[in-house]
Amino acid sequence: MSVLCGRIPSMALALAARQRPELLGKLAALVDRDDEVCGVSAPAYQAGVRMGMTPRQAQMRCPDLVFVAADWAACRDAQDAFVAELRAWELPVEAHGMGMAYVDLHALSTNKQDVAGLAADVGHRVRKVLGDDLAPSLGWDHSKFCSRAAAYQTQAGRMKLVAKEDEVTFLAPLPINLLPLPVLDLQRLRWLGITTVGQYAALPVGAVRQQFGRAGQLAQRWAQGRDNRPVRDTRQVVWSPLEVAFETPTESLPLALDGLMATLQPHIALWAAELRGCTRLRLELHFANREYRALGLDWIEPVTHSARLRLHITNQLAVLNWPGELDRLVVIDAQTGELPSMQLSLFDEPVVETVTLEELVEPLKQRYGPIFLRRTVVDESHPADERRVQKIVL
């Protein structure tokens, strides 16, 4: 296989920054229609704000956080334009979430040298169409996970190509957060001292299966460089409509939701086991008076938690006008995508320039005043304390 992964880091936030450039590099979080955080800037992530939090929870973590409403139309347009550029070679393109997609280059080239030119061409075209602020990072390898890891490990506007023989060596030192495992599982692994992909790959298979289930076992295969998933063109994925019928027509929203979630639950569990989440649902509501309504539901990032799915569906169904009692509900389309990694924590130990005390204190003293000092010994032989040590207010 020959897989190119294109990724636009924090695409939704970058689009918001176009309207509000002052958000760049600041503590900012995107909020979706369900009043949940759906995008986090790097400084906000460092402050402890996470996707899926409510605005209040996020503000508890970071009082200076600025909230911005997600622009769905702009996100959708940008994603469509991104995928359209990737389809320019008429190759299978598998889109995931916002700003990420795989391209199967097997028909064109499996050679690292040839792919470099192709990837550069893709990067230039996407940058030309979407703008410099949405420049993609590109990763290439013989498997999807490794190409995704390469894309995550490189900056926007650059590419990283990994040869097949270097796969394991490349993956081994990468942080464990690269694997799209649930947060609790990652925390448990951290407590066990497992902090790299290589360490996770070396764990006993049985233990991983017992502790982390099928999803954990799948992630381990990826960590070992054994990701054999093909690139499936999103346009060719077929969804068989799912019908939810009610014994008697109902006007009860909770009842309708219970039926819908019960029908979707096996699929949600299957997606979770494959480390995928739901990105789009299309519902048709058929009412007893023979009317019907169509409802489209989108998520910026793939979601696998039933509670979050239910919340969004509840909010949309609640505002929809029901012309009568609901007779049946049909899920006519469902699209999924790979679960995202905690991308910003991939740079746990960034290369830090030497920090001076003055640089550190500058933003803090505006808030707290002159409480930051430095004491130095100027004359260690002097008997008087005040002459031996000098106090400097920063």
Added chain:
Amino acid sequence: MSRGSGRRNKLEQAVAALESRHGAGVLRRANEITPNVPHVPTGFPTLNTLTGCGGVPLGAMTLLSGISTSGKLTIAYKTLAAAQQAYPRQVMAIVDLHGGGTDADYLTRAGVDTARTLLVEPGVTLAAVNVLVDLAHTRKVRLIVVNGLVDLQQERAVYRHLTANLGRLQQALQTTRSALIWIDDPAAPWVRWLNLDYSKSVRQFAALHIEVQFEHVLVSKAGEMRGYSSIAKLHKSRWARAGRSVPLNIEFNGTVKARGTW
């Protein structure tokens, strides 16, 4: 066959069955696992071993308690010096709640580079708690020593504010993999056992709690004081069994550089 050997046989059979089903190495004895915990060494090898994680853990809080002159500050300063060597590009901070109680002379003699040590004197105010969280969030401060947890007890509002923000502080430390050492006075064992001490909230959040007790003065053959000996007792550790203790010798011109005018 004794009851103990019967149980041991059953355990070995169960382990063999699990290994045959899930593969060799699926089980390991707890005492065979050496936790790989990011840490900063304290400068005292026996103390590093006592903690179970090699020193003061990163991403967590440590509580060092002891009476004045027990050696707890020396341990904190030696840890700070070790952190500066391990992370030369980052800053270390001392938050002095006493106000002016940090002896720069002693810091230097303990091996701390005072030019790269930030001193913060916020007083016993709400800002003292907020500045701790902000320092942790900067990602540029690797180790924070807070001297004077006992002072926070004087202001109930401040102490309540601290208790309410301990979770946030813990989260910040965990996210940025910084370490925080609280310096505190000791509480009587029965007070601690009944959770009547004011530092119980910090104790609950702390991953490591060590109490230092002064033992005796070390005297040279010439009769001069050459240091002192203390006992470090482990009250709590996520990585080792509590209750053990080790002796620590703090020697002048050994652990800390002596001052000619002393």
